Amino acid sequence: MTFAFEAEGLVKRFGKTTALDGIDLAGRQGSVLGVLGPNGAGKTTAVRILATLLRPDAGRATVGGLDVVRQAGKVRRLIGLTGQYASVDEDLTGTENLVLIGQLLDLRRTDARARAKELLNDFGLAEAADRPAKTYSGGMRRRLDLAASLVGRPDVIYLDEPTTGLDPVKRDDVWTIIRSLVGDGVTVLLTTQYLEEADALADDISVIDHGKVIANGSPAELKRVVGGQTVLARPADPARLDDAAAVLAAVAGRPADSPTRGVVAVPVSGDAAFTEIVRRLADAGIAVTELSLRLPSLDEVFFTLTGRHTTEEAA
Template sequence: MDYAFEAHGLVKRFGKTTALAGLDLSVRQGRVLGVLGPNGAGKTTAVRILATLLRPDEGRALVGGLDVVKDAARVRRLIGLTGQYASVDEDLTGMQNLVLIGQLLDLRKDEARARATELLAEFGLAEAGGRQAKTYSGGMRRRLDLAASLVGRPDVIFLDEPTTGLDPSKRDDVWNIVRGLVSDGVTVLLTTQYLEEADALADEITVIDHGRSIAHGTPAQLKQIVGGQTVLARPADPGRLAETEAILTGVSGRPAESPSRGVVTVPVDGDAQFTEVVARLAQAGISVTELSLRLPSLDEVFFTLTGERATDDSAAA
């Protein structure tokens, strides 16, 4: 069994809207696949099909080698799902939520309780376990939700925008959990609108737009799509921005840009040109507070591929 899951040519229509227009996705066991795309690209629809919640109109999807339509019941024993919105029952306590899932997964009551206790402790919810989930903070709720998808020790976990709406520090918590899962050998499908998140967690990224995969590769490979590297300089004296820009343009032979106030960037062909920039800035006596050579961000990749700015907006589709 090579792939933890694979989807071929998935098509799903809702009335006149085509949510998926022949989507292919696959990932090997023990890896994290980031599925990146704007709102309405079809990310959630794809997850719902792989998690057996929706039937595709066309195409085929396998999880652990089992067909998600024909073998749905067996697929459900292999997967864990964490939806876009925290899918725990708010009236139940954290403990009751996890015990319920355990019982639905055919654990005996005492086993379900033991597993729930174990997970609550792992996710820093041991003390909160006896409180109703509606009293939890957003971060705690998300952790409980993740814990709920792990009760059955799934091989494959689907995380549909797991950090949407969380503030950055809580996001880090979730990221650490995902990294922990991977070290356990679990395969993860992560959908996100946050390029940073895909960059931080995913081994491979599939960029989808309008229900189709438009690029696939490691984060580094995708960054190469935009090509080359970028030099970024921030002169200490903002008055010397124009001079800095002239130096960068001179070295690179391509026009420099100022993407934000006080900063100039230019694409370069390699680190030799970076050294050149350093030398010329020193010659001109321009001191800088920031000077770096970097691969383009996934943001830029995304823009190149889709022609749309990825929104960092937490309003989800």
């Protein structure tokens, strides 16, 4: 199997904090690797090492077979980076931003202009091309950011939490763009805090926690481990929360959890369980104001994999 990028046993410490504690990641050519983890798990540090911005304290990483430390210059010709914070210049216009990147990638000025125009069109920014980026909306800025990482037609693109802070419609826009990238043969490393996002986009998912990979696999495999979907119920009468929890637990065959006040949730392994829960709640006379079937949140994934909630961890 060919990997577009590979990291083996990466370790990175900042003072006394160990950000990465021997992490392994690999992205198959033309696929999306989703790196799922809470804040402070080491996602950004891993991306920064693979993007040649940081040197690992131990372990090695390669992109296209080139070492990210010893052959950093060559690696930089193969990669595109969209950081967690908008990595565009707010004072420059959309065109100026992209032309600058083009020139820094050794495009001739006319080529840099042509490439900028092409990307601005592709990303629906043609009308805003000559306005400073600070006048852009959050979604437009994110699209410009993505466009900037594509100027050099990279083989590998790193997207560090590309949809954090976007509303659902704009998030869907970004998802569409990411899917089209893979269609062009690009390999993507996507970090995210949302299982839903990793499930929607990634071919493989690595779940990381405290700088270690704690689970690895396809979205389907991972969902099998964490129980696939979750049924969530909010009894109309808060006094019946325990009764509702008992119903959920009986059907799912595992204890129900209470992620927020007044709500009980339990992972289930098939759609049939949902119907069963609806029937039993009705039989028991428990009225609910909210009843839903959804993918587990990151917090629930962590609860299943590690036995603790993400919020319990010291940042």
